[in-house]
Structures are given as C-alpha cells and as structure tokens.
Amino acid sequence: MHIKINALSHRKPEKHTKGNQPNLPLVIAREREIDGIVMGVLSDGTPYLNQRGLAALCDVQNAHIGTISGQWNDPDPKPRIQRIKAILEKVGNVPSNAHVEVMHKGVVHYCYSADVSLAIMEYYAIDAGVNVSEKARDNYRILAGSRLRDMIYSQVGYDPASRQGNDRFGKWHERLALNFQSAPRGYFHVFNEAHTVIYELIVAGAEIGEKFVVDISIGQHWSKYWDENNLSELYNARRKYPHRYPDSHPQSKSNPQESWCYPLAALGAYREWLQDEYLEGGKFKGYLSGKVAKGELPPSFAELALSALIPAQIEGPH
Numbered sequence: 635m636h637i638k639i640n641a642l643s644h645r646k647p648e649k650h651t652k653g654n655q656p657n658l659p660l661v662i663a664r665e666r667e668i669d670g671i672v673m674g675v676l677s678d679g680t681p682y683l684n685q686r687g688l689a690a691l692c693d694v695q696n697a698h699i700g701t702i703s704g705q706w707n708d709p710d711p712k713p714r715i716q717r718i719k720a721i722l723e724k725v726g727n728v729p730s731n732a733h734v735e736v737m738h739k740g741v742v743h744y745c746y747s748a749d750v751s752l753a754i755m756e757y758y759a760i761d762a763g764v765n766v767s768e769k770a771r772d773n774y775r776i777l778a779g780s781r782l783r784d785m786i787y788s789q790v791g792y793d794p795a796s797r798q799g800n801d802r803f804g805k806w807h808e809r810l811a812l813n814f815q816s817a818p819r820g821y822f823h824v825f826n827e828a829h830t831v832i833y834e835l836i837v838a839g840a841e842i843g844e845k846f847v848v849d850i851s852i853g854q855h856w857s858k859y860w861d862e863n864n865l866s867e868l869y870n871a872r873r874k875y876p877h878r879y880p881d882s883h884p885q886s887k888s889n890p891q892e893s894w895c896y897p898l899a900a901l902g903a904y905r906e907w908l909q910d911e912y913l914e915g916g917k918f919k920g921y922l923s924g925k926v927a928k929g930e931l932p933p934s935f936a937e938l939a940l941s942a943l944i945p946a947q948i949e950g951p952h
Contacts, residue, residue: 662738662745664790673786674745676736679794681786682745685733691751691777692758693769702754703732703744717761721753748783755782791939806832806842808880817875821895824853825877827904831913834943846930851921855912856904857894869900913944 665674671687685703689696705715707730722728727749734745746754752774758765759774777785787794809825817823828849836842859865866872876890885891896904912918922939 660734660736662736662743664792665738666790668789674790675786675792676734676745680734680745681748681783681792682734683748683751683782683786685744685746688746688751688754691770691773692755693767693773694758694765698765699746699754700744706732714757714762718750718753718757721756722749725749748786752778752782803836803842805880805882806836808882812878812880816877817895818873820898821873821875822898822901822904823875823877823893823895824856824904825849825893827901827908828852831908831918831943835939846925848921851917852908852912853894855917856907859907859911860896865900865903869897869903872896918943 660680661677663675663677663679665672667673671690672684673682673687674684675681683691685699686696689699692699702715702718705712708715711719719728729747729750732746732750732754734747736743736745755770755774755777758767758770760766760771762770786792810829813823813825817826831852832842832848835846835848842848860872872894874892875895877893878889879885879891919940
C-alpha cells in the first residue's frame with residue numbers, strides 16, 4: 635500500500651509548554667482516515683499515526699510494527715530497536731514506549747507519535763535490509779523532517795499555533811448564552827438554526843469567533859433569497875430583533891445588533907434552502923474557500939467541513 639501525498643501545508647513548529655500542569659489522561663482530539671491511513675492529534679497536541687497506518691507507510695505487515703512495540707524495552711534489544719532509538723536520539727526524544735494506548739469510542743487505539751513514526755519509517759526506508767522497499771523509501775522522502783507532522787495537522791484540521799482544541803467551543807457558547815432566547819415568540823433566527831453547521835465547523839477545525847461568524851454568511855444569503863422570492867407574501871413579514879455579541883468580540887461595542895428573525899411558518903422552507911441552496915448549492919464552499927485563501931483556516935479545512943456537512947449522494951435503483 636502506497637499513500638499518495640501531493641501537497642503539504644506550511645506550519646511553524648509546535649511550541650510545547652511545561653509547567654505545574656496536572657498530567658491529565660490523553661484523549662484523541664482529532665482523527666481522520668485517508669486511504670486506509672488513520673492519523674490524528676492527541677489532546678496534548680501530539681500528531682500520530684495508528685499502527686496499521688504506520689505499517690502501510692513502511693510497506694510491512696502490521697505485526698512488524700507491533701513487534702517493535704513489544705521489544706521496545708527488552709534488556710538486550712534487537713539491532714532494529716537499537717537503530718530506531720539511535721535515530722530518535724538525534725532529535726533528542728526517545729520515549730519510554732513506542733506507542734501510546736488511548737481509549738477512544740470504546741476501542742483501544744495504538745498511537746505512534748510523528749517522531750517515532752518517522753524513525754520507524756527511516757529504518758524501513760534505509761536500514762531494513764531485505765525489507766527495504768521503494769514504497770517505503772518514497773513515503774519517507776515525502777514525509778521526512780517536519781512534513782509528516784504538518785501533513786497530519788493539515789489533514790485533520792488542527793492548528794497547533796492556536797491550540798484551539800482546549801476550548802474550541804468557548805466563544806460559540808458565549809454567543810449562545812446571550813442569544814438562545816432572543817427572538818420573539820413565533821419567530822426563528824438564523825444563529826440558532828445554524829447550530830448544526832457551526833458545530834460541524836468547530837469539530838472539523840474552525841476557530842469560531844469574532845473573525846469567523848458563519849451565521850452572518852448564511853443570514854445574508856437567506857435574506858436575499860427571502861426578498862427575491864417574496865416569501866413575506868407566503869409566510870407573513872419578517873421582523874428585526876436584538877442580537878448581542880459577547881465582550882470577547884469587537885462587535886460587542888455596537889450591541890445590540892439588529893438582525894432579522896423569520897416567522898416559524900417559514901422554518902421548513904429555510905431548512906430546505908440551507909441544505910439545497912447554501913450547503914449543496916456552492917455558497918458554503920465559496921465561503922470556506924475565501925477563508926482558506928485568506929489564511930484564516932487550515933489548508934484542508936474546506937474539504938473536511940464539506941464532507942461533514944454535505945452527505946454523499948446515494949443513487950437509487952434504476
């Protein structure tokens with residue numbers, strides 16, 4: 635198996651912080667499978683490959699990687715273990731174990747950090763004798779240095795510079811607390827109706843905050859659609875309501891903001907429009923592409939968000 639990687643993001647090296655912080659159990663913050671290669675980021679920011687994914691990149695059986703873990707702390711280590719540890723010593727990081735075991739969704743995941751994965755990849759690309767293959771060499775050439783780490787961060791939509799995973803829902807929750815009951819009885823507003831979109835964006839890697847307010851984009855397009863199709867004649871008139879931003883947002887200086895709310899009778903039509911016109915009709919893709927072009931989102935974010943929010947089309951029987 636040979637993974638094909640055509641483009642890599644450019645990111646600054648992650649900064650690790652040390653201090654008197656408690657050692658919390660590691661959990662998986664992000665994870666994604668690409669062409670059978672499972673990769674992700676742990677809650678401490680460590681990018682990793684799972685055992686099968688690492689084996690695939692090294693072009694060996696999964697059991698070979700498992701054996702490396704099993705022999706990692708042997709008192710008389712095999713030459714293979716000695717060589718891999720020697721590679722890790724050059725970067726100043728020889729962990730006590732080859733992998734970290736993390737329980738995720740009821741299943742134990744064997745997570746090999748990017749550093750350990752690269753050391754094992756280098757061994758199979760250069761030092762493994764008869765087990766060296768062209769696929770292993772190619773993958774190591776593509777992912778050597780910081781490129782494996784960058785690729786994982788990019789593909790799972792994680793930005794190590796912001797470390798947003800620690801409280802990525804915080805600013806959205808602040809807005810919810812201020813606005814969840816602000817529309818008058820008998821009306822709905824786009825912010826609350828956009829909760830599914832906003833949740834999926836956060837999970838996919840967006841830092842929802844003062845610079846990334848997707849409900850504004852949705853609201854502007856829906857307002858235009860409402861006017862162009864004279865929906866007030868069908869569902870009655872819309873009206874303005876006060877929407878407030880938290881103090882953490884610069885928009886709060888002009889609180890309250892006047893925003894449209896719509897008759898509940900139009901809620902079904904709005905939801906159909908959101909799926910058919912905004913998400914699947916190209917408007918959402920255009921919005922995300924603009925954010926990526928400005929450098930406000932990780933390079934692979936648009937792909938992740940679109941795949942999460944736009945279901946694959948299932949063809950019925952002919």
